[in-house]
Amino acid sequence: MSGNLEIKKCSECGVEKELNLDNYHGNSASKDGHRNKCRICYKTERSALYHSSKKITQLTQDNDNLRNTNEVLMDKLDAYTKKCEIAETKYRETENKYDLLVQDLKNAGKWPVKG
Numbered sequence: 001m002s003g004n005l006e007i008k009k010c011s012e013c014g015v016e017k018e019l020n021l022d023n024y025h026g027n028s029a030s031k032d033g034h035r036n037k038c039r040i041c042y043k044t045e046r047s048a049l050y051h052s053s054k055k056i057t058q059l060t061q062d063n064d065n066l067r068n069t070n071e072v073l074m075d076k077l078d079a080y081t082k083k084c085e086i087a088e089t090k091y092r093e094t095e096n097k098y099d100l101l102v103q104d105l106k107n108a109g110k111w112p113v114k115g
């Protein structure tokens with residue numbers, strides 16, 4: 001049996017590769033002493049994980065920014081709502097004054113005003 005190359009099929013890409021440390025990382029917990037994924041797949045996976053974690057960090061930051069923007073907008077909306085309430089109160093006051101004025105004119109027989 002010596003001299004025979006041991007071949008291991010990568011669990012990820014399915015490619016059969018010579019079982020050695022050039023192709024597979026060592027893993028003492030495994031029966032054949034190597035990882036089930038070849039080095040290339042392992043590296044690809046690590047790279048994907050790295051990019052995913054960077055992406056997650058970026059998304060988290062974007063989310064924080066959006067939350068801050070949302071808070072600013074909510075504050076602006078609150079301020080705007082208050083302005084609207086003040087404007088509405090003033091409008092009602094003016095309307096009441098107008099009604100009173102019309103009532104006075106009616107009482108004095110001067111309503112409707114004749115042009």
Ligand SMILES: [Zn+2]
Binds near residue numbers: 010012015039042
């Ligand atoms: Zn592979």
